[in-house]
Amino acid sequence: MFKAEFEYPIVIVYFNFQFSLMTPSDPAIQVDGLTHRYGDIVAVNDLDLTVEQGEVYGFLGPNGAGKSTTINILIGTTQPTSGSVSVLGYEAQTASGSIRQAVGLLPGEFGLFERLTGREHVVFAQNCKDVTESPDDILARVGLADVADQRASGYSTGMGRRLALAMALTGDPDLLVLDEPTRGLDPNGARTVRSIVREEVERGATVFFSSHSMEQVESVCDRVGVLRDGQLVAEGDVEMLRTRLNDHQIALTVERVPDGLPDQLGGLDAVSDVQIDGTTLTISLTVASRKAAVIDATEAAGATVIDIETYTPSLEEFFAAVTDQDGEVAHNEMSAIAAATGGDA
Numbered sequence: 001m002f003k004a005e006f007e008y009p010i011v012i013v014y015f016n017f018q019f020s021l022m023t024p025s026d027p028a029i030q031v032d033g034l035t036h037r038y039g040d041i042v043a044v045n046d047l048d049l050t051v052e053q054g055e056v057y058g059f060l061g062p063n064g065a066g067k068s069t070t071i072n073i074l075i076g077t078t079q080p081t082s083g084s085v086s087v088l089g090y091e092a093q094t095a096s097g098s099i100r101q102a103v104g105l106l107p108g109e110f111g112l113f114e115r116l117t118g119r120e121h122v123v124f125a126q127n128c129k130d131v132t133e134s135p136d137d138i139l140a141r142v143g144l145a146d147v148a149d150q151r152a153s154g155y156s157t158g159m160g161r162r163l164a165l166a167m168a169l170t171g172d173p174d175l176l177v178l179d180e181p182t183r184g185l186d187p188n189g190a191r192t193v194r195s196i197v198r199e200e201v202e203r204g205a206t207v208f209f210s211s212h213s214m215e216q217v218e219s220v221c222d223r224v225g226v227l228r229d230g231q232l233v234a235e236g237d238v239e240m241l242r243t244r245l246n247d248h249q250i251a252l253t254v255e256r257v258p259d260g261l262p263d264q265l266g267g268l269d270a271v272s273d274v275q276i277d278g279t280t281l282t283i284s285l286t287v288a289s290r291k292a293a294v295i296d297a298t299e300a301a302g303a304t305v306i307d308i309e310t311y312t313p314s315l316e317e318f319f320a321a322v323t324d325q326d327g328e329v330a331h332n333e334m335s336a337i338a339a340a341t342g343g344d345a
């Protein structure tokens with residue numbers, strides 16, 4: 001049965017290979033006007049996306065947003081309805097064989113060969129990519145050195161995920177496409193993934209990282225794109241996205257609240273609300289960078305500031321805001337973010 005599975009791709013691959021014309025300044029991934037329909041369902045809707053060489057790009061979105069469909073198109077296993085996709089300089093529609101050789105893919109769903117050991121899986125991946133390297137070194141990197149000779153049928157879900165990552169790492173790929181790499185992993189496994197991502201980037205690879213875990217994305221990604229209903233609704237570096245969410249607060253505790261100070265602060269640019277509790281003023285801002293102006297205005301009114309606390313939303317809150325499809329707040333925040341990032345809400 002194996003034989004039949006291996007012979008078939010050889011025929012496909014023959015027509016699918018191309019030479020890459022990518023230069024060092026070209027993006028690793030370039031998606032233009034990508035649309036994919038499953039019958040009446042529009043899974044990806046006129047998506048534009050650019051991932052530069054050497055960056056870690058976090059691809060976020062709620063269930064059904066279109067992440068896996070996009071990834072399947074990137075690696076050429078799904079043909080788009082329309083639009084163009086270039087990966088490492090190869091056209092995804094015509095050079096899927098070349099892309100699969102150059103890319104290390106950790107798929108969202110991955111079935112192991114129950115009868116093969118962990119080491120045999122890695123050797124299989126190496127043979128597919130025609131590379132020779134020590135399978136044990138790769139297995140050690142993902143924490144499977146001790147079970148290298150164990151059949152995969154005895155692997156837990158997390159061990160299977162680690163093995164799939166080991167297979168993706170074979171051949172030092174120029175681009176790693178990781179679909180939910182930390183799903184099913186314990187905290188140690190998640191930490192291993194994070195350090196492997198950093199090592200791969202140091203080596204010069206690009207990483208495209210789909211995840212539901214804000215913690216993972218915040219800690220390893222350079223840039224983040226949020227997909228909703230097949231469209232990118234926000235994109236930017238993690239810090240910028242956070243500071244552009246219009247829910248920043250600064251709490252100032254003063255020795256004495258001068259008459260008229262709350263009204264004065266309420267009249268400042270970008271201040272949306274002022275609450276007072278004893279000698280503590282909590283000021284809500286639509287723009288994080290206006291915090292200094294609030295402190296200046298408070299001191300100019302004659303108040304002595306004795307304590308300052310600030311609040312910046314986490315990426316988790318940002319994600320909830322831009323992907324909550326029912327809430328009015330979500331729509332307003334998306335509009336603000338889209339305006340700030342130059343996207344469409």
Ligand SMILES: Nc1ncnc2c1ncn2[C@@H]1O[C@H](COP(=O)(O)OP(=O)(O)OP(=O)(O)O)[C@@H](O)[C@H]1O
Nearest residue numbers: 038041042043061062063064065066067068069070
């Ligand atoms: N083979 C398919 N046939 C029909 N519809 C599909 C198919 N695959 C995906 N879809 C639909 O396309 C849309 C996007 O699905 P996709 O799996 O790409 O989303 P996702 O962001 O990866 O979701 P998740 O986070 O749940 O994995 C969903 O509405 C889904 O139901």
